[in-house]
Amino acid sequence: xxxxxxxxxxxxxxxxxxxxxxxxxxxxxxxxxxxxxxxxxxxxxxxxxxxxxxxxxxxxxxxxxxxxxxxxxxxxxxxxxxxxxxxxxxxxxxxxxxxxxxxxxxxxxxxxxxxxxxxxxxxxxxxxxxxxxxxxxxxxxxxxxxxxxxxxxxxxxxxxxxxxxxxxxxxxxxxxxxxxxxxxxxxxxxxxxxxxxxxxxxxxxxxxxxxxxxxxxxxxxxxxxxxxxxxxxxxxxxxxxxxxxxxxxxxxxxxxxxxxxxxxxxxxxxxxxxxxxxxxxxxxxxxxxxxxxxxxxxxxxxxxxxxxxxxxxxxxxxxxxxxxxxxxxxxxxxxxxxxxxxxxxxxxxxxxxxxxxxxxxxxxxxxxxxxxxxxxxxxxxxxxxxxxxxxxxxxxxxxxxxxxxxxxxxxxxxxxxxxxxxxxxxxxxxxxxxxxxxxxxxxxxxxxxxxxxxxxxxxxxxxxxxxxxxxx
Numbered sequence: 001x002x003x004x005x006x007x008x009x010x011x012x013x014x015x016x017x018x019x020x021x022x023x024x025x026x027x028x029x030x031x032x033x034x035x036x037x038x039x040x041x042x043x044x045x046x047x048x049x050x051x052x053x054x055x056x057x058x059x060x061x062x063x064x065x066x067x068x069x070x071x072x073x074x075x076x077x078x079x080x081x082x083x084x085x086x087x088x089x090x091x092x093x094x095x096x097x098x099x100x101x102x103x104x105x106x107x108x109x110x111x112x113x114x115x116x117x118x119x120x121x122x123x124x125x126x127x128x129x130x131x132x133x134x135x136x137x138x139x140x141x142x143x144x145x146x147x148x149x150x151x152x153x154x155x156x157x158x159x160x161x162x163x164x165x166x167x168x169x170x171x172x173x174x175x176x177x178x179x180x181x182x183x184x185x186x187x188x189x190x191x192x193x194x195x196x197x198x199x200x201x202x203x204x205x206x207x208x209x210x211x212x213x214x215x216x217x218x219x220x221x222x223x224x225x226x227x228x229x230x231x232x233x234x235x236x237x238x239x240x241x242x243x244x245x246x247x248x249x250x251x252x253x254x255x256x257x258x259x260x261x262x263x264x265x266x267x268x269x270x271x272x273x274x275x276x277x278x279x280x281x282x283x284x285x286x287x288x289x290x291x292x293x294x295x296x297x298x299x300x301x302x303x304x305x306x307x308x309x310x311x312x313x314x315x316x317x318x319x320x321x322x323x324x325x326x327x328x329x330x331x332x333x334x335x336x337x338x339x340x341x342x343x344x345x346x347x348x349x350x351x352x353x354x355x356x357x358x359x360x361x362x363x364x365x366x367x368x369x370x371x372x373x374x375x376x377x378x379x380x381x382x383x384x385x386x387x388x389x390x391x392x393x394x395x396x397x398x399x400x401x402x403x404x405x406x407x408x409x410x411x412x413x414x415x416x417x418x419x420x421x422x423x424x425x426x427x428x429x430x431x432x433x434x435x436x437x438x439x440x441x442x443x444x445x446x447x448x449x450x451x452x453x454x455x456x457x458x459x460x461x462x463x464x465x466x467x468x469x470x471x472x
Contacts, residue, residue: 003198006191007163012302013292015328017341018157018198020292021084023191029085029204029287030139031146033124034276036203038283041356041375043340047146053176054145055123062109063116070109074102076144076172076181082188082197083143083150085204086136105130113266125272128212129262135208147197148173151186154198156342158189160327160353168195202286202339202358209284212261219271220264221247224254286336288454300451303332314413319383323351326381326411333447337364337456338377344399350392351381352399362456366465367407372434376405384413388420388437396435397427408435415439429469436464 004011004020013020021027036047054073061070108130109115120126123141127133143150151173158165165187175182188195225245228235235249254260265272289299309325312318323346331341337359344352354376359365367374378400382392392410400408416437424435438446438461445460 014289014302014332019201026086031142032205032208034279057179077141114262124210127210150197160341160343166190202336215275219275223268314384333450349383363458363461373406376403378408380410382412388412411438413440
């Protein structure tokens, strides 16, 4: 049974900002620290700082011979099964660091020349040098270190989707201020007595890109070849008058164990820096909707069903179901540029929520080109029984300012009157705030374009933006 089914959230994965995890086993996706590092939002950077702070504490403890503290930090990474991510196809069990594994890692770090020399600077670096540490253990460890952030995300998601939560005690989270694990009480969804913690699907990857073999072949072996040729090694061959050493001969001679790779990292420390820089420049892209949902037509058919829900809710004068369907459509077509919907307020006429902007291209990226503050995008969905009026515009302006943003999207059924279009242009000129008035027809254009391109180009919104004065 999936989370959405158990908690009464209608719709397929495309309409859900979170990973719709199975509750009796694990979903084979992972959290890749490299993908987290390229997040540009403050929320994303907070995740990065937390991971770096945690690993720095471990390495500092080892350097100061405080092995008891290092063991405490590592042993607290045991997974709670609350995330349901990883390799398990049976009952979820988690593969983060148990006591024995923590002891092994601590022993490896204590004796590691790469660790002592300061070459290892991030948690994921251990996957390159320590046997037994791979995608599942790194991912589960990341989940646990960032558990506090994901609990907050889960709380906001439950409010947004109307999911019931219960108070759960004794939940251990990492506190970077005190550099300790603390047990606290939180309100979380609970299934069969176990708490559930949700993950934004924008963070999910099918594998962790870190690979000790890639590091070895693409960065270390080229350095070894230079040295072997220079020293006149027996591995040197002459091919077409050129002295060479083949990759195969090096692997046959020295192998490609993590232990040997670590010894070469100490010898060629810049290779790890180059490898990490390469990954940061070309990180894996967020997964597509079709990567999460393998069924036929994972995007367009669900959106069509949601449009039917919108029409039915208008007929029944049901603003609650109208906003539920409308919001799910926006989540669908805005991914992966926008994510993390957080309800701001709702009343009988408007539903306000914010989204974090992580766009790397397209319409939502355009704002960064003009240095327009747009880390949060404020959305206002208006009750179809009410026509757009000036009050809606000014309320949206206030919400945008409260979110320290410059961008607001107002969605309404009918096309805006000319006087309101002129008013938002005046606002952009006078205040540098950009409010987009988006009708049902505009939305249909956006959906059509997204169904063809699969990206957030949204030419209809770009055309509006071009008419706004005030851009520098």
